[in-house]
Amino acid sequence: MAQELSAALVERLSAEASRRGISVDDLIRSWLNGLTDSVRDVRDMYALTDANSDLIARFNRDLQYTYVNPSSVQMLAKPVEDILGRTFYDMSMSRELADHLTTELSIPFETGREHWCTYELQGRKRVYTYEVQMIPVFNSDAVVETVLTVSRDISPRRQAEAAVRESERRYRGIVEGQIDLVCLYRPDTTVVFVNDSYCEYFNKTREEIIGHSFLDLTDPSELSRIMRRLEEVLRDPTPKTEEYPLTDASGTVRWISWVDHGIVDDNGNVSMVQAIGRDITHMKRIEEQLEIERERYEHLFNENPLPIWVYDLATLEYLAVNDAAVNSYGYSRDEFLHMKVLDIRPEEDAQRLIEFLQTKPTVGNKVVLGTWRHRRKNGDLFEAEVTGRDIIFNGRRARLIMALDITERRALEAERLYTQSLEIELQKEREVTLLKERFTSMVTHEFRTPLSIIVSTIDILKNYFHKLTKENMARKLDIVTSEANRMTALLDDVLLLGRATAGRLRVNPESLDLVEVVQGLVENLRLTDQQQHVFEVVAICENALIISDRRLLEQILINLLTNAVKYSPIGTTITAEICPAEDHVTVKVRDEGRGIPEADQPRIFEAFHRADNATGIEGSGLGLAIVKESVVVLGGDIKCKSRIGEGTTFTINLPAQAPQN
DSSP, X not given: OHHHHHHXXXXXXXXXXXXXXXXXXXXXXXXXXXXXXXXXXXXXXXXXXXXXXXXXXXXXTTOOEEEEOHHHHHHHTSOGGGTTTOOGGGSSSOHHHHHHHHHHHHHHHHHOSOEEEEEEEEOSSSEEEEXXXXXEEEOTTSOEEEEEEEXXXXXXXXXXXXXXXXXXXXXXXHHHTOSSEEEEEOTTSBEEEEOHHHHHHHTOOHHHHTTSBGGGGSOGGGHHHHHHHHXXXXXXXXXXXXXXXXXXXXXXXXXXXXEEEEEEOTTSOEEEEEEEEEEOHHHHHHHHHHHXXXXXXXXXXXXXXXXXXXXXXXXXXXXXXXXXXXXXXXXXXXXXXXOBGGGGSOHHHHHHHHHHHHTOOEETTEEEEEEEEEEOTTSOEEEEEEEEEXXXXXXXXXXXXXXXXOHHHHHHHHHHHHHHHHHHHHHHHHHHHHHHHHHHHHHHHHHHHHHHHHHHHHHHHHHSGGGOOHHHHHHHHHHHHHHHHHXXXXXXXXXXXXXXXXXXXXXXXXXXXXXXXXXXXXXXXHHHHTTSSXXXXXXXXXXXXEEEOHHHHHHHHHHHHHHHHHTSOTTOEEEEEEEEOSSEEEEEEEOOSSOOOTTTGGGTTSTTOOOGGGTTSOOOSOHHHHHHHHHHHTTOEEEEEEETTTEEEEEEEEEXXXXXX
């Protein structure tokens, strides 16, 4: 068999050498050289594939691996010997992926054409997306013998594409959600994109705007300015802002603030211009109104009859003055604007003003400044009442000041005070005169009656002495004694009130039980009242120890209790209540009498004053005045609460220890 093969090989070599016109040795030598080159090419090819980061593999018609480069080995995470001769189903991949790759790999074997597909492969740390190029390799009979696959990781590209799509989505979302007008156009003014707001403003669809020049939508009068602006953007793509009017779909002219910036290509040339327009019509109207207000306030500032100025809070320099300030202080406006607020003050007031301003005497932005001495250019000093308000003036923190010359007002105030003092003195004189008249009237009335009784009684005793019995003479003498005692008591009240009013009433403190004092006085009054009224003493505790003047204390309580008896109907109850506390004692004397009219209540503690409903009841009008002065001397206070027909309550608060003289 070997001999037959050798003979056949020699025959074929001889025939081929004869066909080429060379010797058999030369033919063999040529074949060996070609074989060496082929081996070298194969070796170089494998070196390239081994160093390639792409996944390179070769499959036979049974779809088995016949070659894998190191990158494929690393991705499949198996030794080479466990890969070669195996199919996709033998690899560590899902059934779905193995089915997909098997189907895709069968296509170039069947069609004999190059085929592309993609697949995802779970790696150790992340999912890889591969794009696969499948290249059929033919044998000498033009039959696909193997398929070479080159898988390239396109995950970064996919991520970049996703990022671009997301960026575009966000951009469109932001742009479409804008109330501003957004437009993208080419340098030739052809529109390539507009947002919904842009369409709504002109009441046109995108199809009616895109592909046309935006100049068709602008006012012809603004055309030259818009073109100049476009030329600027093409020269310098940085954002530029300009405002101009634009007519909307309703025919209303509105002010739009446009921000244009160029989008440059890789060569640095502006390929697109993005324009964003914001409706500032309302702002323009506000600016116009503010300008009107500024002019109005400027007029009020300049025409105000009072001196007004504005100064810088940091430097104290004048920033503005009105005509009244110029006329009042004698400095020209130019002189003022080269001065500081310290320059119109006396030197001795300058430091005090600086210290005062450093304390920032403000309430909100209202400044409390008070009265200061100011100096005119001629040196005259005058008092000025200064008020102000913190403001922003031309971008600087400043203070608006209004100064009022109060020299004349001071003089009028002094004159008013003098007149008022005279009126007060005159009123005091009137009150003293009235008091004297009332005192004279009272003394005349109160003394005349007992004196008349005493005189007539003595006259009877003198003329009819021998005719009177001893009993009649005793009654007559009792009358004289009673009326004399009445006059003495009245004189004592007048003297006591006089001493109290003059501050000469002395306090002789001693330790007292106020409950015992009140009970004793009520018991004596109960005996003299002959059971016409009901008396109650209500004590919160068994005793109420205080240090006070017994004589004054009894004088106060006797007056209040006897008044309660005089002004209360027979059978009603008179109550004395004692409420001790930590540092004081409260005593209340309450009756169920006729009450005090509301109009008389503010004057019940005035000397000689008697209420309108006290007519027919004996009294001098001194009792409550003496009570009030005595309570004050003891360091306490007294209040009255009364209603007509319901009775009266006097409440006295006395300190636990009366003050010393």
